[in-house]
Amino acid sequence: MAKRLMYLNRRAPHGSVYAAESLEVVLIGAAFDQQVCMAFVDDGVFQLLEGQDTSAIGIKNFTRAFKALGDYDVTELYVEQESLTERGLSAADLMSITYEDEDDDWNEKPSMQIVSRAQMAQLLEAQDVVFNF
Amino acid sequence: MKFGILVNEGPYQHQAADTAYQFAAAVLSSGHELQRVFFYHDGVNNATRLTTPPQDDRHIVNRWSQLAADHGVDLVVCVAAAQRRGIADVDEARRNGKDADNLAPGFRISGLGQLIETAIEADRLVSFGD
Amino acid sequence: MATLHTVNKSPFERTSLQRCMDFALPGCAILLLEDGVYAARTGSDYAQQLKSLADVRVFVLGPDAQARGVSVDATIGVVDYVGFVELAVEFSKVQSWL
Numbered sequence: 001m002a003k004r005l006m007y008l009n010r011r012a013p014h015g016s017v018y019a020a021e022s023l024e025v026v027l028i029g030a031a032f033d034q035q036v037c038m039a040f041v042d043d044g045v046f047q048l049l050e051g052q053d054t055s056a057i058g059i060k061n062f063t064r065a066f067k068a069l070g071d072y073d074v075t076e077l078y079v080e081q082e083s084l085t086e087r088g089l090s091a092a093d094l095m096s097i098t099y100e101d102e103d104d105d106w107n108e109k110p111s112m113q114i115v116s117r118a119q120m121a122q123l124l125e126a127q128d129v130v131f132n133f
Numbered sequence: 134m135k136f137g138i139l140v141n142e143g144p145y146q147h148q149a150a151d152t153a154y155q156f157a158a159a160v161l162s163s164g165h166e167l168q169r170v171f172f173y174h175d176g177v178n179n180a181t182r183l184t185t186p187p188q189d190d191r192h193i194v195n196r197w198s199q200l201a202a203d204h205g206v207d208l209v210v211c212v213a214a215a216q217r218r219g220i221a222d223v224d225e226a227r228r229n230g231k232d233a234d235n236l237a238p239g240f241r242i243s244g245l246g247q248l249i250e251t252a253i254e255a256d257r258l259v260s261f262g263d
Numbered sequence: 264m265a266t267l268h269t270v271n272k273s274p275f276e277r278t279s280l281q282r283c284m285d286f287a288l289p290g291c292a293i294l295l296l297e298d299g300v301y302a303a304r305t306g307s308d309y310a311q312q313l314k315s316l317a318d319v320r321v322f323v324l325g326p327d328a329q330a331r332g333v334s335v336d337a338t339i340g341v342v343d344y345v346g347f348v349e350l351a352v353e354f355s356k357v358q359s360w361l
Binding site for chain 2: 271343347352
Binding site: 003005017018021024025028029031032034129131132133 | 260
């Protein structure tokens with residue numbers, strides 16, 4: 001029976017390697033046919049900001065790979081509302097990440113859902129395994 | 134019960150590697166199975182055999198090697214993270230044109246799939262990091 | 264399914280303990296270890312906050328409190344590494360707030 005795996009992202013991108021290397025786990029893990037989701041809490045929400053350009057700091061911009069998540073069947077990205085609000089952000093500030101729903105004529109749908117802290121807590125509780133980086 | 138351990142930090146910099154080891158030892162002394170210890174991020178630095186810590190303090194790398202020797206614990210170092218940080222076994226060194234290898238006894242280098250496999254196969258996955 | 268939440272950083276350094284308290288649902292447990300034990304000091308505000316969580320058992324890893332000279336608030340249970348393993352067995356998963 002497939003396990004429910006959550007990848008919990010709480011750190012900002014680029015200032016440390018955690019965000020980039022945890023995405024590598026997600027992409028590798030996608031091949032294992034489990035029920036996976038990603039959660040973005042605290043500074044983790046900064047990973048999803050639109051308009052990140054790392055050229056001047058000389059570091060590869062791994063966040064571009066988020067757009068490919070749909071191709072890897074990772075279609076559930078939960079973003080915590082309170083973490084956005086605390087940082088003066090809204091959904092409009094985030095990049096667009098979509099997937100093609102094979103059960104609905106390959107219609108393109110958004111992968112991101114904004115949920116409350118209380119909902120995120122319930123979601124975390126429902127998982128079999130949570131990856132923390 | 135079957136345990137998996139994820140070590141996300143290198144030796145000495147933070148307490149994570151120590152706590153992970155103490156937890157691993159407690160898992161075994163309690164009669165449970167330790168399916169794998171997976172080293173990721175700077176955790177791969179737990180696997181270099183080139184450390185020379187002061188004699189009156191713990192030898193973190195050797196402690197892990199001893200765990201593998203005494204209990205057959207599978208110590209796995211992520212290949213991608215290891216390549217970034219300069220941890221290599223004989224094969225990796227040759228494959229990447231390096232003039233030396235440094236993997237400590239008891240460790241093996243493998244892919245992230247081993248971490249996912251542990252998450253699936255173990256009853257509990259416990260993470261240690263900064 | 265109830266979760267064992269662990270916190271390894273001082274609440275004065277990071278928001279991890281706060282986040283843990285937000286996420287620990289009734290029936291869960293919290294284990295403070297490494298620098299997280301500073302939240303467990305006798306009479307501290309954090310010890311009070313932890314006590315006020317409804318139906319959440321709170322523990323501290325004794326060896327870490329001892330190492331830091333922290334006297335643990337009477338409302339908080341003390342376990343060793345074997346006790347940590349026992350808690351991990353009792354609860355259905357371990358959530359590490361780093």
